[in-house]
């Protein structure tokens with residue numbers, strides 16, 4: 001969730017309750033969004049900062065705060081707009097005092113160069129985003145599986161020996177699949193090994209905002225921005241696809257990148273796609289981003305989803321029954337974030353409602369959260385249905401027999417697995433007794449052609465499809 005966007009939405013809500021003018025300008029507009037953290041207990045923490053001690057006091061003391069209740073109400077209303085039944089917790093950090101007193105409006109209109117014309121002392125970059133690592137994002141809490149094994153291994157190698165071989169490390173893949181988790185695990189590990197290391201985690205949006213703000217403030221602040229970023233031992237930048245099409249930012253990013261890697265310091269990037277597929281990313285950045293190691297993370301298959309849920313249940317000492325875990329894992333095949341969302345609801349029921357969680361409870365939760373209540377179609381279900389349809393056994397489908405009575409059903413089962421599940425070719429191959437992905441490819445092509453030319457076979461495939469969807 002983007003902190004700036006979220007904060008803007010909350011501010012819109014706040015306008016309903018806090019009168020615009022004096023109060024709003026002093027207690028709301030003086031807050032800067034830093035980061036949104038999604039917590040385990042189905043809450044979200046919005047980190048805000050202020051340079052004014054009095055403002056921080058107002059938001060941090062529930063007993064004396066006048067506005068906190070309004071803030072809380074605005075946040076809850078906003079999260080509903082986001083379609084999430086989530087509570088949000090504000091966390092306000094007070095960052096070094098500014099020379100202005102609380103109710104003074106800073107003289108932003110004066111040209112910064114004029115203000116500082118004779119002053120040559122360096123300026124602190126205290127306006128840039130503060131780096132906050134989520135302590136939960138560690139290697140120990142990450143479930144390693146076929147879909148992320150390579151990324152997991154190289155991330156560990158980078159954490160143990162930053163700035164050596166894999167620089168930059170780029171982790172890429174779809175939303176909610178663990179890219180940020182792995183990236184921050186590197187940061188946490190590096191800090192564990194060397195608490196004095198300068199580790200900076202930011203989103204690309206933070207980088208853009210910080211640079212824009214530095215430019216707006218003037219030359220000394222721009223220098224301070226450069227010093228701050230270029231002196232990091234480990235720079236972690238999330239979602240570099242958002243650099244797309246921003247020429248001036250890309251130039252600054254390029255220079256930052258070069259300054260850090262020249263010192264043999266480490267950079268880790270995440271992206272939703274490979275750099276060469278990011279439209280509007282300059283060639284020199286495409287080349288730089290690809291010069292270290294690029295590791296892909298793909299969607300977790302069913303056994304991995306089960307393992308992630310089991311792991312979370314154990315970590316939180318919840319003892320969730322296996323059939324409940326299977327039900328959730330089968331229904332939520334989008335990404336790990338969604339999986340965690342459902343898990344948190346179940347965990348909440350166990351903790352706060354102190355009621356046993358059954359498969360029916362899980363189904364209700366899944367339905368409320370718009371996940372299909374019926375079982376997802378998985379490879380074992382397809383194998384079972386196809387085997388019954390052709391009167392062969394699942395062992396035959398997974399075995400090596402080459403007679404036509406077995407080969408055709410096996411190919412049809414692979415074809416349907418490709419069509420009806422999210423599993424990759426290698427995953428399907430493995431599920432059919434450890435076959436190579438080329439065998440799966442060959443089988444799906446064969447059935448594809450046969451459907452065109454063989455009406456009987458096309459009809460059989462259609463009947464199985466219908467059976468599966470019932």
Ligand SMILES: Nc1ncnc2c1ncn2[C@@H]1O[C@H](COP(=O)(O)OP(=O)(O)OP(=O)(O)O)[C@@H](O)[C@H]1O
Pocket residue numbers: 137141142143144148173174175176177178179180181182270272308336337340
């Ligand atoms: N393999 C895994 N083991 C344990 N937890 C995981 C795993 N993969 C993802 N998660 C959890 O899923 C949630 C989403 O992961 P994360 O924020 O790292 O996704 P992302 O790939 O960075 O997504 P986005 O592109 O939307 O930022 C986090 O709470 C993370 O801890």
